[in-house]
Amino acid sequence: MELTFKSLLLLAAAFYFLLRITAYLLIAHQNRIFAKSHNCLTPRRFPSSFLGLPNWVRVMRAAKRGDVLEHIASRYPTYGNTWKGRILFGASIGTIEPENIKAMLATSFKDFGLGPERHANFYPLLGDGIFTLDGAGWEHARANLRPQFSREQVSDVGALEVHVQRLMNRLPEGDGEVADLQSLFYCLTLDSATEFLVGESVDSLLSPELNPTGDVDGGKEEMSFAQAFNVSQTYLINRTRVRGLYWLINTKRFRDANAIVHRLVDKYVDMALHPEKRARKISEKKYVFLDAIAAETKDPKYLRDQTLNILLAGRDTTASLLSFTFWLLARHPHIYKKLREEILLAFGTGRNGEGKHPSFSALKDLTYLRYVLNETLRLYPPVPLNGRSALRNTVLPRGGGEDGLSPIFIPKGQRVDYSCYALHRRKDLYGEDADTFRPERWGEGIGRGWEFLPFNGGPRICLGQQYALTEASYTVTRILQKYARIEVAGTHTGPTMDLTLTVAPKKVLLRLWKA
Numbered sequence: 399m400e401l402t403f404k405s406l407l408l409l410a411a412a413f414y415f416l417l418r419i420t421a422y423l424l425i426a427h428q429n430r431i432f433a434k435s436h437n438c439l440t441p442r443r444f445p446s447s448f449l450g451l452p453n454w455v456r457v458m459r460a461a462k463r464g465d466v467l468e469h470i471a472s473r474y475p476t477y478g479n480t481w482k483g484r485i486l487f488g489a490s491i492g493t494i495e496p497e498n499i500k501a502m503l504a505t506s507f508k509d510f511g512l513g514p515e516r517h518a519n520f521y522p523l524l525g526d527g528i529f530t531l532d533g534a535g536w537e538h539a540r541a542n543l544r545p546q547f548s549r550e551q552v553s554d555v556g557a558l559e560v561h562v563q564r565l566m567n568r569l570p571e572g573d574g575e576v577a578d579l580q581s582l583f584y585c586l587t588l589d590s591a592t593e594f595l596v597g598e599s600v601d602s603l604l605s606p607e608l609n610p611t612g613d614v615d616g617g618k619e620e621m622s623f624a625q626a627f628n629v630s631q632t633y634l635i636n637r638t639r640v641r642g643l644y645w646l647i648n649t650k651r652f653r654d655a656n657a658i659v660h661r662l663v664d665k666y667v668d669m670a671l672h673p674e675k676r677a678r679k680i681s682e683k684k685y686v687f688l689d690a691i692a693a694e695t696k697d698p699k700y701l702r703d704q705t706l707n708i709l710l711a712g713r714d715t716t717a718s719l720l721s722f723t724f725w726l727l728a729r730h731p732h733i734y735k736k737l738r739e740e741i742l743l744a745f746g747t748g749r750n751g752e753g754k755h756p757s758f759s760a761l762k763d764l765t766y767l768r769y770v771l772n773e774t775l776r777l778y779p780p781v782p783l784n785g786r787s788a789l790r791n792t793v794l795p796r797g798g799g800e801d802g803l804s805p806i807f808i809p810k811g812q813r814v815d816y817s818c819y820a821l822h823r824r825k826d827l828y829g830e831d832a833d834t835f836r837p838e839r840w841g842e843g844i845g846r847g848w849e850f851l852p853f854n855g856g857p858r859i860c861l862g863q864q865y866a867l868t869e870a871s872y873t874v875t876r877i878l879q880k881y882a883r884i885e886v887a888g889t890h891t892g893p894t895m896d897l898t899l900t901v902a903p904k905k906v907l908l909r910l911w912k913a
């Protein structure tokens with residue numbers, strides 16, 4: 399019998415599919431043996447018709463409405479603290495079980511990573527940096543950053559005072575006048591983070607124009623940086639939502655925004671490579687991250703990637719914490735009053751030479767302030783959604799079976815998502831009033847383990863935790879020293895939260911009174 403080209407092609411295709419099916423069955427068999435030997439049971443199913451397409455549409459609709467965090471959190475009470483389903487064709491596992499998160503971040507750290515998808519998705523903005531790398535690249539990036547966060551560096555509240563003072567100068571002097579604190583906090587954290595990390599501040603709080611959306615836009619390069627940074631991050635989260643199809647979302651707007659962000663960072667990289675171009679001399683006692691890595695390599699792309707990753711970490715997270723703190727305080731006047739009493743007792747009003755500026759160690763003694771910040775981080779963790787990918791076949795300790803108490807099998811390549819937003823609102827962990835802002839609960843012995851994770855845990859725990867808490871404590875203290883009372887101004891319609899890689903309230907429009 400003579401074989402035509404067409405029949406040869408058909409034969410090859412059949413052989414290929416047979417090989418694929420055999421490989422699939424073999425892997426499924428091995429996985430079953432692995433799961434059985436670890437006593438794994440199947441997690442509860444999250445309904446996923448049509449390969450999870452309707453689930454994905456629901457997420458996209460919630461994102462448009464601005465309530466995607468609540469939408470995701472609403473799955474847990476119905477389907478258990480760990481469930482498995484499908485979203486946009488792929489298998490999806492979600493968990494808010496502290497034991498599982500602890501396994502991914504600490505006890506089985508080597509079995510989990512950020513995964514290749516995160517690297518490829520974030521690469522156009524962040525390149526190869528601490529937020530995109532696993533393994534040796536991550537270890538190196540983290541080792542370079544560690545000296546930046548020594549106690550000596552982090553406790554320098556004098557460096558913060560300059561920027562906080564500029565923020566205060568932009569607050570209204572007349573009693574009962576309105577300010578949008580959210581946009582000011584984004585400028586504050588950008589200014590202080592650039593000074594802290596690259597040795598020179600962008601000084602956005604000195605810009606004459608601050609537009610009300612939280613972006614600064616004064617026509618100068620550094621002014622459009624904030625806007626571009628927001629646009630780029632919105633694209634990154636949208637790319638994450640379409641999973642393996644992230645490469646389809648690569649518009650000119652995304653590329654332009656990335657280019658603007660890169661241009662600003664390149665300016666600092668250039669200064670680090672040519673210190674004679676610096677406007678200000680940096681104290682030799684100070685560790686400046688960018689200068690330290692520039693002494694190690696002259697590769698501008700490497701320097702840009704490392705710097706941009708840490709700027710991303712430093713700006714939005716602390717601005718989110720500050721914004722939500724004031725958003726909540728304005729809605730709970732008795733808590734504002736109690737917190738102010740603690741602050742005035744320790745430091746006075748700081749006005750006309752009366753009282754004093756808070757020191758690093760004295761700030762740490764303010765118990766109620768710590769409770770208020772913890773409670774804000776609990777209800778509104780700045781990084782509300784996170785996840786890890788399995789680097790090899792592995793196991794998570796909880797979620798299997800109807801009672802969810804048995805281990806579950808996680809195959810290599812599987813992503814597991816966790817929501818700190820939902821975890822922090824679990825009623826069995828925080829009580830029936832878990833949705834209520836009640837700082838006093840932090841005096842009742844809660845949140846000591848893996849059920850409170852605003853800064854993550856394990857070897858990849860946030861490096862900037864102390865710096866962020868110091869900046870937030872200092873800023874809250876200085877504002878409360880000055881203002882006796884705050885009130886929500888006007889009613890804001892539409893989505894109340896902005897979710898990119900971090901979450902922040904859309905606006906924090908407040909009226910402020912000095913007396």
Ligand code: HEM
Binds near residue numbers: 528780852865866867
């Ligand atoms: C309230 C403020 C902050 C919160 C809630 C926060 C939270 C987090 C979280 C959840 C992660 C883990 C991210 C992941 O899994 O990919 C993280 C990582 C990190 N954060 Fe923060 N962060 C804050 C402020 C800062 C600041 C101000 C800096 C630096 C100036 C910083 C530096 C870092 C770095 C370098 C990492 C990466 C650690 C690693 O992968 O080894 N953070 N942070």
